[in-house]
Amino acid sequence: MRKLLLLSLAIASPLAFAGPQCSTAEQSQWQDQTKFQENLKAEGYEIKKFKVTAGNCYEIYGWNKDKQKVEIYFDPVSGKAVKSEID
Template identity: 65%
Template sequence: MRVLFFTTLTLLSTAVFAGPQCTDIDKSKWLDQAKFQEDLKAKGYEIKVFKVTDGNCYEIYGWDKDKKKVEIYFDPVTGKTVKEEIEE
C-alpha cells in the first residue's frame, strides 16, 4: 500500500510540474534567443528568468507592460504564446 501511495504521488507531482510541449522542430529553425528576448523587452516585458524547457519551449518569468507578474511559455519557432499565467 505504501509503495502505491508513493508511486501515485510521484506521478501526480510530475504531471503538476510538467510544462507544455511546444515543438519537435530542430533547434536550428528556432528563433534566436537573444533577439527573441529583445523583442519581448521592446513590447514592455521585464524578464527575470529566461530558459528553454524540457518541452522545447522558451519560458519567461517576469512582468508584463502593466507590471503584472507573468510566467509565459512560447513556441520557439513561431514566437506565439503557448501557455500564460498572469498574477492578478
C-alpha cells in the same frame, strides 16, 4: 501496498507540474534566444528569468508592459504564446 502508492505518486508528481509541449521542430529552426528576448523587451516586457523547458518552449518569468507579474511559455519557432499566467 502503501509503498506502491507512494512510489506511484512520486513518479507521477513531476508529470502533474510539467509545462506545455511547444515545439517538435529542430533547434536549428528556433528563433535566436537573445533576439527573442530583445523583441519581448521592446514590447515592454521585463524579463527576470528566461529558460528553455523540457517541452521545447521559451519560458519567461517577469512583468508585462502593464507591470503585471507573468509566466509565459512561447513556441520558439513562431514566437507565439502557448500558455500564460498573469498574477
